[in-house]
Structures are given as structure tokens and as C-alpha cells.
Amino acid sequence: MGFLVLIIVALITLQIVFSESIYKTLTDLDKYGSCPQINNAQMVSDLHSMPTIVSASGSSLVVVTLEKKLPGILPRPKCQIIGKSDDQIIAIIASGLSGDASFLTKIIRKDVMNVWERYDSIPNCMRVAHTAGRIMLTFMKYDDDLSDGVRDVMLDDSGERLSIGRPLGAKLLVASINASGHVNMRLVEPSGVVSNEIVGRVLGRGFKKGNQLLRTKWRQDIDTVELIRACTDIVREIAASEYIIGDNKGSDYCIAIEVLDCQNGMIVQRIPFSQEVGEPNQE
Numbered sequence: 001m002g003f004l005v006l007i008i009v010a011l012i013t014l015q016i017v018f019s020e021s022i023y024k025t026l027t028d029l030d031k032y033g034s035c036p037q038i039n040n041a042q043m044v045s046d047l048h049s050m051p052t053i054v055s056a057s058g059s060s061l062v063v064v065t066l067e068k069k070l071p072g073i074l075p076r077p078k079c080q081i082i083g084k085s086d087d088q089i090i091a092i093i094a095s096g097l098s099g100d101a102s103f104l105t106k107i108i109r110k111d112v113m114n115v116w117e118r119y120d121s122i123p124n125c126m127r128v129a130h131t132a133g134r135i136m137l138t139f140m141k142y143d144d145d146l147s148d149g150v151r152d153v154m155l156d157d158s159g160e161r162l163s164i165g166r167p168l169g170a171k172l173l174v175a176s177i178n179a180s181g182h183v184n185m186r187l188v189e190p191s192g193v194v195s196n197e198i199v200g201r202v203l204g205r206g207f208k209k210g211n212q213l214l215r216t217k218w219r220q221d222i223d224t225v226e227l228i229r230a231c232t233d234i235v236r237e238i239a240a241s242e243y244i245i246g247d248n249k250g251s252d253y254c255i256a257i258e259v260l261d262c263q264n265g266m267i268v269q270r271i272p273f274s275q276e277v278g279e280p281n282q283e
Contacts, residue, residue: 054201062231062257087178091176092172094173104135224259255272
């Protein structure tokens, strides 16, 4: 009898130990109803990117990014155009892990093409943002069907469903510019949450300080040149407060300025970290 009691106690002890194991599944929630894995992805999306300021002036989308100089390498534009038609342009700006951001960009670009093939038009900002949010949540098995009348973007060429085994450590800002010059922006978090329409956002390191500064500098009637100057000032302030540039006064860094509109397309300029801003010239 005593031996049986010992076995029962041992089994109960093992159950308690394994139930409190540090190994949790990706879909486990903490006592507050939050997913630690998503929280980690959120932190990664903020810390593993240089400061990037995205905002709008009139009919132009302005993207200003701090870049580290790499000899012989010209970085790709931060603003990636994923769809263009006669009446609008769709672009995304990502922060976080570059591999995860590239994966998202590839899938979303494919979805834009699927919509074009089905409806002879590209999707609007809201649809692209919600598609991105649904992809973000695929690992949670919340939404297995990502199609809404077009081919499912999560199906590969052989018809097998793609699998995402962890949260994606990337944050996306989806922007559209229509023929009338209206700029629409929405932010997609790693949790899949899509924001309401916004007029600007700071991504990457120092985003909290940057968003505070952007709120004080942006106004409805700000012109493009003034906005570029304001954004470059914010980048410099973040770089100093986050100790990014070190003691070399920014000689190893430059500031990339990208301006996108329906008339001129993408205009890109890179200036030394300490240089004042003038009109951007097309590279």
C-alpha cells in the first residue's frame, strides 16, 4: 500500500514539473492572455532595424532611413513598390528581421499579382494590410484560408499549403497613393493587428522617441522639402540618443531619402549623416 502511494506521489510530482516546463508551444498564452512569442517578435521588429521615418506630404510619400555605409554595396530602397496601375501605387516599408520582411514582401507581392489576374486591378491599402495581418497569424492557426476570391497566396505551385512555424519578427507599413494624390497608410504589427489610417510612423530603433518628435513636427500643410528636413533631424536625434553612431560623428553612416508619388515614381538620394538636406536628386 505504501509503495502504491509513493508511485502516485511521484506521478503527481512529474506532472507538476512538466506543466511548469520552460518549453512552451508557440500558441501558449500567459496568465494575462498574451502570447510571449508574439511579444518577442514585436520586440525584434523594433530593435533589429535602423531608424526609419515614414510620412506624407500632399501627394508624396517620404521615407527617411539611417544607413550604415558598406563599401561596394548599394542597399535596396527601404520603400518597396509591390503594385502599380494607372490609378494607384502600393508600397510597403518593413522593419525587423530582413529575412522575415523579405518573406512577407514576396507573399504579399504574389497576392497583389493574383488580385490583378482575377480583377484586372491591384488591391487597395486596406486589403493589402489585412492580407499581411492574416499571414502574420498563420502560425497561430487562426486563419487557414487567406483567399477572398483569388488564388490562396499560402499555396505553393504544387498546391501544398506553406507553413509558418513561428511569429514573424517584422513590422510592415503599407502605403498607397492614388491618382488624385491621396496617401493612405496602415501599420501591421507582428500580432496581425492592423492600424487605422495614419499620417506617419517611425519604425526601428528609437521608435518611441521618434514618434513623439514626428507628432510635434508634422502638420497638415507641411511641404515635401520641409518634411524631409524634419525627418532627417529626427533620424539624427534618434541616432544620438540610441548611441548608434558612436564617436566617429556619423562618418560611417548616411541618410537615405526616398520620395514616392504617382507623377515622378521613386526618387532616391543619399546624403552624409551630417549634411544638410536639399532637394533630392534621382539616382
